[in-house]
Amino acid sequence: MSSPFSNPKEFLEAEGPIYTFGNNPxxxxxxxIVSGILFLWFIYASYKIKSGKPPAKNPxxxxxxxxxxxxxxAGGVYNSTVDxxxxxxxxxxxxxxxxxxxxxxxxxxxxxxxxxxxLQRHSQKRQRKRKYQ
Amino acid sequence: MNAEAQEFLGTFISExxxxxxxxxxxxxHAGFLAYEGGASRTKNVLxxxxxxLLTLSSVGLAFFxxxxxxxxxxPLFPVSGGILGxxxxxxTNETVKAAMAVVETSYPWSPAxxxxxxxxxxxxxxxxxxxxxxxTASILxxxxxxxxxxxxxxxxxxxxxxxxxxxAAAWGWNPFGWxxxxxxxxxxxxxxxxHGVSGFFTLGVLLNLGPRIGKxxxxxxxxxxxxxNLPLTMVGLMLIFVGFYAFLAACLIFxxxxxxxxxxxxxxxxxxxxGVNTTLALAAGIIGAYISSKADPFFTxxxxxxxxxxxxxxxxxxxxxxxxxxAFFGAFLMPKVALFIEKLxxxxxxxxxxxxxxxxxxxxxxVGVLATGYPQGEGVPVTGFIGQLIPTLICVIVLGFIPGYAxxxxxxxxxxxxxxxxxEIAGLDIADLGVEGYPEYSMxxxxxxxxxxxxxxxxxxxxxxxxxxxx
Numbered sequence: 383m384s385s386p387f388s389n390p391k392e393f394l395e396a397e398g399p400i401y402t403f404g405n406n407p408x409x410x411x412x413x414x415i416v417s418g419i420l421f422l423w424f425i426y427a428s429y430k431i432k433s434g435k436p437p438a439k440n441p442x443x444x445x446x447x448x449x450x451x452x453x454x455x456a457g458g459v460y461n462s463t464v465d466x467x468x469x470x471x472x473x474x475x476x477x478x479x480x481x482x483x484x485x486x487x488x489x490x491x492x493x494x495x496x497x498x499x500x501l502q503r504h505s506q507k508r509q510r511k512r513k514y515q
Numbered sequence: 516m517n518a519e520a521q522e523f524l525g526t527f528i529s530e531x532x533x534x535x536x537x538x539x540x541x542x543x544h545a546g547f548l549a550y551e552g553g554a555s556r557t558k559n560v561l562x563x564x565x566x567x568l569l570t571l572s573s574v575g576l577a578f579f580x581x582x583x584x585x586x587x588x589x590p591l592f593p594v595s596g597g598i599l600g601x602x603x604x605x606x607t608n609e610t611v612k613a614a615m616a617v618v619e620t621s622y623p624w625s626p627a628x629x630x631x632x633x634x635x636x637x638x639x640x641x642x643x644x645x646x647x648x649x650x651t652a653s654i655l656x657x658x659x660x661x662x663x664x665x666x667x668x669x670x671x672x673x674x675x676x677x678x679x680x681x682x683a684a685a686w687g688w689n690p691f692g693w694x695x696x697x698x699x700x701x702x703x704x705x706x707x708x709x710h711g712v713s714g715f716f717t718l719g720v721l722l723n724l725g726p727r728i729g730k731x732x733x734x735x736x737x738x739x740x741x742x743x744n745l746p747l748t749m750v751g752l753m754l755i756f757v758g759f760y761a762f763l764a765a766c767l768i769f770x771x772x773x774x775x776x777x778x779x780x781x782x783x784x785x786x787x788x789x790g791v792n793t794t795l796a797l798a799a800g801i802i803g804a805y806i807s808s809k810a811d812p813f814f815t816x817x818x819x820x821x822x823x824x825x826x827x828x829x830x831x832x833x834x835x836x837x838x839x840x841x842a843f844f845g846a847f848l849m850p851k852v853a854l855f856i857e858k859l860x861x862x863x864x865x866x867x868x869x870x871x872x873x874x875x876x877x878x879x880x881x882v883g884v885l886a887t888g889y890p891q892g893e894g895v896p897v898t899g900f901i902g903q904l905i906p907t908l909i910c911v912i913v914l915g916f917i918p919g920y921a922x923x924x925x926x927x928x929x930x931x932x933x934x935x936x937x938x939e940i941a942g943l944d945i946a947d948l949g950v951e952g953y954p955e956y957s958m959x960x961x962x963x964x965x966x967x968x969x970x971x972x973x974x975x976x977x978x979x980x981x982x983x984x985x986x
Contacts, residue, residue: 383888385832385898390890396783401834402886413836417799420843424802431810 384409525771526635533639536765540646543758544571547653549751551660553744554813554865558942559661560743560952566668567656573669574652574676578645580623582677586644587621589685590614594693614691636770643765647684647709650762652676654713655919657865659720661727662939665947667923667932674922675716679914683708687906688779694906695780699896701889701903703778704763704827706878707910714872715911717863718856719919723927726862728939737857740864745812752816756797759823763789763830780891784831792830796822796842803846811850817870818846824874828903829882837885845874872911879907 386404387393393400403409516524548567555563574582588599596611597603601622605615620627620637627637652672659668687694687708694700702708731737742748767786768777778784800822801815808814825845826838833841853869863869883903890897926932933939938946945951 384886385888385890387888387890390892390895393890394781394783394892400783400832401788402829402832402837403834410834410836413834413840417836417839420799420802420839424806427806431806 522771529770530635530639532769533636533643533765536761537639537643537646539761540643540650540758540765542754543646543650543762544653546751546754546756546758547657549747549754551657551751551865553747553749553751554657554742555660556740556942557743557953558944558951560944561950562665562943562947563656563660565948566660566663566665567653569665569669570649570652570656570672570676573672574649575645577673577677578648578681579628579641580677582648582681583628583641583644584618584621584623585678585681586685586689587614587618589682590689590691591693594697610691644684647705647762647765648676648680650758651680651709651713654710654867654871655717655720658717658863658867659724660864661943662933663724664931664934667926670926670931671716671720671919671922674918675713679716679918680709680712683712683910683914687910690779690781694909695891696895698902698906699891699898700906701780701782701832701882701886701891701898702828702879702906703766703780703784703831704823704878705766706824706828706875707907710824710827710871710875711879711907711911712875712915714868714870714875715915716919718861718868718872719916719921720923721861721863721868722920723923724933726860727864728936730862731860735860737862742813749812749816752820756819756823759820760789760793763793763823763827778831782831782889782891788831791835792826792833792838793823795835795838796826796830798822799839799842800825800846803843804850807847808850814850814853814866817866818849821846821849821870821874824871825878825881827875828878829886832882832886832889841878841881841885845877848877849874872915876907876911879903879910 384402384406385393386399386401387396403413544567548564551567552560552564584600591610591614592598596607599611599614599618603611603615603618605612619625620634621641625637627634628641631638652675655672655675656668684692684705686692687700687702688705689695692700727740729738730740764786766779767784767789768779768781776784776786797819800818800820802818804811804818804821805815808818822842822845826833826842830838849866849869852873853863853866856863856866856868861868880900880903882898883900887899888897896902923932934943934946942951
């Protein structure tokens with residue numbers, strides 16, 4: 383029940399709040415958060431939507447994507463080169479690979495996720511475009 | 516100030532309040548005029564606007580002849596009594612006695628409607644309700660533009676604006692109405708009673724009227740017919756928004772001797788809540804449609820209306836956060852509904868079904884979910900989903916869709932519904948009114964070319980491309 387009243391007299395003679403979920407501040411808080419998210423979505427969408435055309439690529443996001451992918455690629459190339467030049471002992475090898483993984487993994491992941499999402503969005507846009515043509 | 520002057524002041528405040536609210540409501544019609552005129556093609560702009568203007572006459576007079584009486588005479592029929600009129604004995608019971616006091620002031624020959632120093636209020640309520648009725652009929656007019664006969668539109672506007680909507684209002688919006696007394700129905704801002712009825716009535720008419728020539732290609736795929744003046748359409752909707760504030764304000768009841776404002780159901784409310792919630796619904800509706808339609812200007816501005824209609828029924832009860840979420844949701848879905856209707860082969864020129872039919876239905880049902888459990892009076896059921904669902908379905912199907920379909924079907928069978936093909940191709944400005952909306956356009960090379968093309972195709976009988984149509 384979203385009514386804060388239990389009988390007609392209480393409601394018809396109410397002095398003060400009569401609004402829905404008046405007795406449930408948690409619900410109001412939840413709805414306020416949802417409203418805030420919708421508002422943020424609106425601001426985000428206002429940058430992305432260009433009257434039905436594919437959205438312009440965000441230069442910052444695109445730069446981050448290129449940098450992350452370049453790092454990921456460079457890291458891979460560097461590792462393979464280092465492995466060939468320097469053949470460490472088994473113990474050294476374990477230490478080096480764990481250290482490499484510590485800094486390399488997040489960048490690789492960012493690169494993969496960013497590339498994946500960009501490609502997915504790109505293909506969706508293409509499909510949508512094809513549908514309307 | 517003596518007691519007599521104080522008493523008169525109360526009467527004058529009520530009289531002034533409803534009078535000026537109704538005057539501002541007239542802006543809805545200025546808005547519809549611009550909205551529909553802008554949405555039509557150049558060859559139909561004047562006919563569209565004149566048709567809209569005639570709504571004031573057809574509904575205004577019909578509402579005086581019988582509409583105002585229907586509102587007061589039908590609340591008990593057929594569940595808890597008959598249709599009230601000169602044949603009714605007021606001594607039947609207390610309810611009939613109370614209702615008859617109002618019925619007797621609503622006959623066209625009643626002294627209460629004439630200049631009368633003993634009654635300041637019946638006339639202003641008539642004025643407010645007549646404006647409600649015209650608004651309801653105007654919803655129909657936009658959807659039918661560019662191919663309906665003016666006479667057919669006038670008949671349908673009278674059926675909708677002065678009868679079926681009024682019966683819905685008598686059942687769902689009158690304090691004696693059985694939707695309210697039997698189901699606890701709550702529809703403060705007339706989501707189903709006005710918008711649901713008119714949206715579904717329009718749908719019924721559109722099925723018989725058929726699409727405009729050239730709206731669908733040979734494979735049945737819809738082709739956009741663009742408004743000839745989108746900025747005018749947008750200004751029109753802004754005027755409608757202004758009128759909507761007045762419309763909702765006029766839904767408030769404050770009478771001489773009252774110590775608080777109430778809804779038509781006698782429940783407490785404030786004018787302030789209308790101010791806050793209408794503003795938020797407008798704002799959230801616009802962004803919902805903006806995102807959903809990918810910034811389509813026509814849908815974006817219609818989203819404001821969709822947002823207000825989606826929250827209209829419970830606007831007196833909803834917390835502002837409920838309003839934001841619900842208005843966004845309604846307006847977000849509205850363009851999708853409009854496109855779905857278009858894909859079904861129904862040519863709704865201004866998306867009236869999506870905005871009014873769908874959002875009216877949603878707004879009325881939402882009270883049963885988001886404002887459940889409100890007690891409304893002794894012996895009246897509390898608000899709830901079933902109490903909203905059944906009256907809403909009666910509004911949209913029994914008083915909306917079926918009368919709309921039946922009236923237009925009858926007119927179609929009598930060949931009185933749609934303009935002849937050659938008139939539609941030439942444009943209704945010339946065919947109906949004998950003048951062009953923009954005669955100076957004849958100096959323009961592109962328009963001259965298109966006009967010549969249209970004439971040539973009218974002769975050969977081909978489907979015409981027209982100004983603004985995308986190939």
